[in-house]
Amino acid sequence: MDDAGEALEARSPDWLQALDHTADAGMVVTAPELKTLFERAAWGMFTVITDPAKVRLETAVELAVDAPDRAALLVRWLSELNYRHITRHELFARFNILELSETRLVAEVQGEPIDPARHVIHTEIKAVTFHGLKIEQQGTDWRAQVIFDL
Amino acid sequence: MQFHQIGAALWEIPPEGGMRVPARIYATPKMLDAIRNDNASQQAANVAHLPGIVNYSLAMPDIHWGYGFPIGGVAAFDLKTGVISPGGVGYDINCGVRLMVSRLTRAEVTPRLRELVNQLFRDVPTGVGSAGALSVSEDELKRVVARGARWAVERGLGEESDLEYIEEHGCIAGAEPARVSARAWERGRGQLGTLGSGNHFLEVGYVSEVFDARAAQVLGLHPDQVTVIIHCGSRGFGYQVCEDYLSVMDRAVKKYGIELPDRQLACAPVDSEEGQAYWGAMQCAVNYAFANRQVIAHHTRRAFEHALGLDRHAIGLRTVYEVAHNIAKFEWHPVEGREVKLCIHRKGATRAFAPGRKEVPSAYQAIGQPVLIPGDMGRYSYVLTGTEQAMIQTFGSTCHGAGRALSRVKAKQMARGRNILQELEQRGILVRGQSRRTVDEEISEAYKDVSSVVDACALAGISNKVAQLRPLGCIKG
Numbered sequence: 024m025d026d027a028g029e030a031l032e033a034r035s036p037d038w039l040q041a042l043d044h045t046a047d048a049g050m051v052v053t054a055p056e057l058k059t060l061f062e063r064a065a066w067g068m069f070t071v072i073t074d075p076a077k078v079r080l081e082t083a084v085e086l087a088v089d090a091p092d093r094a095a096l097l098v099r100w101l102s103e104l105n106y107r108h109i110t111r112h113e114l115f116a117r118f119n120i121l122e123l124s125e126t127r128l129v130a131e132v133q134g135e136p137i138d139p140a141r142h143v144i145h146t147e148i149k150a151v152t153f154h155g156l157k158i159e160q161q162g163t164d165w166r167a168q169v170i171f172d173l
Numbered sequence: 174m175q176f177h178q179i180g181a182a183l184w185e186i187p188p189e190g191g192m193r194v195p196a197r198i199y200a201t202p203k204m205l206d207a208i209r210n211d212n213a214s215q216q217a218a219n220v221a222h223l224p225g226i227v228n229y230s231l232a233m234p235d236i237h238w239g240y241g242f243p244i245g246g247v248a249a250f251d252l253k254t255g256v257i258s259p260g261g262v263g264y265d266i267n268c269g270v271r272l273m274v275s276r277l278t279r280a281e282v283t284p285r286l287r288e289l290v291n292q293l294f295r296d297v298p299t300g301v302g303s304a305g306a307l308s309v310s311e312d313e314l315k316r317v318v319a320r321g322a323r324w325a326v327e328r329g330l331g332e333e334s335d336l337e338y339i340e341e342h343g344c345i346a347g348a349e350p351a352r353v354s355a356r357a358w359e360r361g362r363g364q365l366g367t368l369g370s371g372n373h374f375l376e377v378g379y380v381s382e383v384f385d386a387r388a389a390q391v392l393g394l395h396p397d398q399v400t401v402i403i404h405c406g407s408r409g410f411g412y413q414v415c416e417d418y419l420s421v422m423d424r425a426v427k428k429y430g431i432e433l434p435d436r437q438l439a440c441a442p443v444d445s446e447e448g449q450a451y452w453g454a455m456q457c458a459v460n461y462a463f464a465n466r467q468v469i470a471h472h473t474r475r476a477f478e479h480a481l482g483l484d485r486h487a488i489g490l491r492t493v494y495e496v497a498h499n500i501a502k503f504e505w506h507p508v509e510g511r512e513v514k515l516c517i518h519r520k521g522a523t524r525a526f527a528p529g530r531k532e533v534p535s536a537y538q539a540i541g542q543p544v545l546i547p548g549d550m551g552r553y554s555y556v557l558t559g560t561e562q563a564m565i566q567t568f569g570s571t572c573h574g575a576g577r578a579l580s581r582v583k584a585k586q587m588a589r590g591r592n593i594l595q596e597l598e599q600r601g602i603l604v605r606g607q608s609r610r611t612v613d614e615e616i617s618e619a620y621k622d623v624s625s626v627v628d629a630c631a632l633a634g635i636s637n638k639v640a641q642l643r644p645l646g647c648i649k650g
Contacts, residue, residue, distance in 0.1 A: 043582045045211075045238060102416070109301055109409055110359050137301070145608040146370040147300050147650070149264045149412040153419075154240050154437060172240070172264050172412075173371040173581075 039067045042168065048146075049155065049170035060158070060165040061100060061128065062118040068101050068151070069115060071171060072108065073142050078116035081135040085121070093125050094156050097167060100128055101151040109147070112137045146173050174214065176205065182234070182633040183566075186214065191434065192221040196230040199572075201629045208236055216243040219434045223248070224442075225255025227508055227515060231567055233522050234629035235576040235621070239263070241437030244521035247570040249506065250443060252514055256431070257448045258440035259422060259455070261518030263499040264415045266455055267462035268373075268406030269340070270496055270545040271470060272556065275477070276489035277399040279379040282645065285481055286603055289377060290646035292480035294605040296472045297375055298367045299650030300408070307365040307468060311358050314461075315350045317365065321460035325467035335467060337534055339495040340524060343463040345502070349453025353410075354417045357454075361410030361461060366468035370611060370650030373405040374550065375473065381553065381643040388540040388558055388639040392493055400642050401490065402554060403469050404547050406499065411458035418451040443516050452501075459500060466495060493556075494534075494543035498523045498573035506568050517568050525559030525571035525636055533559075544636055546627055548575050550604060550649070551597055551617030554642045555627045562634035571636040575623035581614040588613035606649040615649065 035041075042049030050067045054060035069075045088103050090096035107113055115134035122129035137144065149172040157168040176184045176198070184205060186196040196217040200208055208214055213236045220242055221230040227249040236245035241260030250256055282289065298305035309317065317324045322343025325331050336342045368375060380398045383389045407414075422439035425431075425447040431440065441447035470492065477488045501518045508515070526533050526542040533542045541558040548554045563569050579587065593612055597604050606612045630636040 041582050043580045045577050045580045048581055106356060106360070110363070112301060143608050144301055144370075145610045147409075149371075149409075150416050152240055 035070070038063055039070070042170065044170060047170055048173050049168065052167045053164050055164055057165055058120040058123050060167055061097065061120050061123065064097060064101060064167055064169060065104055065115070065118040065132070068104065068148065068171070071146065071148060073114055073144055075114070075116040077141055078114045079135045080117050080133040082113070083131055083133045085129065085131050087127065087129045089127050091126065094158050096126060096128055097158060097169065098151050098153060098156065101169065104132065105148050105151065114142060148173060174218065176209065180633060182629045186218050188221065191432065192218060194221050194226050194229050196221050196232065198232045198236060199234045199629055199633050199635065201625070201632065204234060204625060204629060211238060213238045213243040213245070216241065216435070217246060219438060220246060220248050220261070222432070222434050223250070223256055223258070223438060223440060224431060225251040225253070227251055227255070231570065233570070233572040234626045235521065235572045235574055237576045239520060241435055241439070242518070242520045245572065245576065246518070246520045247522045247567055248518045249515040249568050250518070252443050252516060255443050255516055256440035257443050257451060257501060257516055258438060258518065259415050259418045259451060260437050260439060261520050262415070262455060262501050263520050264412045265406035265499055266411035266414060266458035267497045268499040269462060269466065270498065270547055271403040271466050272493040272495070272543070272545045273401040273470060273473070273490045274393060274493055275399045275401070276487065279397045279399060279645065282377070282399050282481070286646055289477065289480040290603045290605055290648065292476040293375060293377070293473065294648045296476040297469055297648060299607055299648070300364065300367050300369050306363055306367045309362060309365055311362060314358060314361055317464045318348050318350055318457035318460045320344055321463035322467035325464050325471065330471040331467045335470065335492045338492040339463060340497050343467060343495070345456050345459045347452060348456040348460050350457055352450045352454035353414060353457050357410050357413035357417065360413045361408065364408040364410065365465055366472065367408060367465070368405045368469065368648070368650050369408055370607070372615065374647050374649045375469065376402045376550070376644050377646040378402065378554065378642045378644045380640050382641040384638040384640060388637065391537060391540045392543060392556065392639065393491070394493070394556065394640050401473055402545065402547055402642070403466055403473065405465060405469065407458040407462035408465060410461045414454045414458045418454060421447050421451065455501065459497065462497070494545065496523050496545055504568070506564070515568070519570055521573045522570045523573045524569055525557070525563045526569045527559050527561040527564045530569070541637070544571055546572060546574060546623060548623035549617045549620035550615060550644060550647045551600070551602060552623065555623065555638065556640045556642065557627065557630065557636040558639055560634060560637055563636065566633070567635050571630050572626050575620040575626060577619055578621045579619040584614045584616055584619035585610070587618055588616050602644050603646040604649065611649055
């Protein structure tokens with residue numbers, strides 16, 4: 024047991040907001056450009072799972088995902104990271120998008136294997152859903168909304 | 174949207190627009206205001222648009238917002254003209270509940286409750302990051318999904334008598350491993366025998382009240398008897414099956430020209446290639462969940478023995494029943510005076526078959542199928558039985574739980590500055606969890622009072638109240 028939950032919320036960046044939804048958990052992320060939006064969304068997802076500030080950057084992996092459109096690409100990107108987290112017991116805390124188009128993303132992600140002595144796993148994300156999914160431009164900023172099934 | 178009251182706890186939304194049948198919502202007048210203000214009643218109406226839906230789109234009193242289908246939704250489809258939808262089952266395929274009872278009384282367990290809860294927390298892994306899941310090869314996992322709970326019993330993880338008291342005897346026919354993706358196998362391999370997180374839990378409790386003495390006697394329930402509730406499902410295996418087939422169905426909707434009011438109702442005709450493929454994969458996940466709960470039940474028995482220093486006969490943990498509450502099944506029901514085989518979707522709803530149905534265990538034939546309704550970790554849970562009215566009104570279905578009243582964000586706000594674990598302990602309830610955040614998100618106040626849900630079902634006649642259980646200890650992922 025720990026106090027990470029409260030501590031994390033206290034220092035949550037202003038570009039990441041928890042979505043107030045009765046059934047599940049969601050987030051709203053903003054960024055000045057699309058690449059940053061996808062990177063921040065990944066970081067935001069890992070704040071649901073654990074405290075990314077406690078994740079060391081010991082491993083790096085390059086991955087690529089494809090999707091029919093930009094919104095689906097965001098879901099596939101986050102789903103891919105969640106799949107790797109669950110099947111390989113890894114946590115990620117740095118995301119560097121190397122290539123981004125409407126339908127394809129290539130990224131280098133850094134993190135480390137779960138260490139139960141240092142990492143608290145708050146919850147599992149069953150799925151990154153298409154419900155209420157949005158990517159839109161607001162003025163000069165980009166904004167994404169994603170809902171997770173926990 | 175219009176709501177016409179047609180029963181003491183039943184409301185009908187008449188067909189409008191593309192609705193093929195009415196939507197019917199079970200709720201007391203007091204509950205209806207909250208339901209009206211939630212999108213879930215619109216979701217119940219949306220389900221009524223689906224091709225081949227029979228009689229009505231139903232919602233139980235614990236209705237709340239889901240993906241496409243509302244949680245608490247029940248819908249039956251004709252096998253020739255109807256559809257099957259992953260959204261009508263949910264991500265956690267065959268999420269369900271097992272109730273076990275012991276020979277022990279509350280007074281016998283309370284002095285060693287802390288040891289017991291700690292032992293359970295050690296022996297029943299919760300999920301990612303916790304050690305202790307059964308490690309099985311992909312070939313072995315294929316046997317798991319073909320055999321369900323029987324696979325575990327054959328490996329010595331359980332008793333033959335457990336199988337008699339599980340819905341479908343813990344194994345459903347029609348599993349087709351070839352329909353399951355490589356990712357689902359990979360996610361499923363490391364998670365057998367794990368509880369998971371979110372609202373999943375294992376609870377030690379006791380029988381706090383008996384409402385129907387005869388039914389309680391048949392089920393072997395008596396006041397102060399120590400009980401165990403296991404609530405979990407098919408883990409990453411089922412989540413991945415759902416995710417995979419949501420994409421398949423999204424394409425199928427276009428292929429078959431199905432018009433939907435919400436894209437998340439994606440579906441395919443029951444007898445189409447896509448429908449059959451989902452069916453075969455979904456049944457694999459159903460059996461995975463049956464095996465998962467069986468393994469957890471075995472670890473629970475061992476944890477009781479270690480923590481209490483008693484042998485298994487003295488503890489006598491016996492399965493009363495196990496239900497599925499996220500599932501699609503083929504079942505026979507009367508439609509316009511004749512028995513018809515239908516595809517019944519229950520998403521956050523429980524089968525509640527009446528006395529005399531052949532699916533009900535022989536020992537329970539006189540009282541009907543037991544239904545297990547978990548509440549939140551601070552209050553109580555219920556044991557109900559199915560009724561003839563459920564067979565007539567709801568394709569033999571009833572509610573499945575309390576349903577959230579507050580978002581996780583609001584629940585955490587409510588828990589801020591409080592020590593929820595200490596508060597519960599002061600009330601005699603010991604909770605162990607992986608994360609304080611999860612415990613805060615699952616505080617009692619975040620859930621509706623399950624007694625109002627159960628009372629609405631009883632008032633509507635679709636369930637019969639048998640007993641109430643209260644918690645002593647709980648482990649959460």
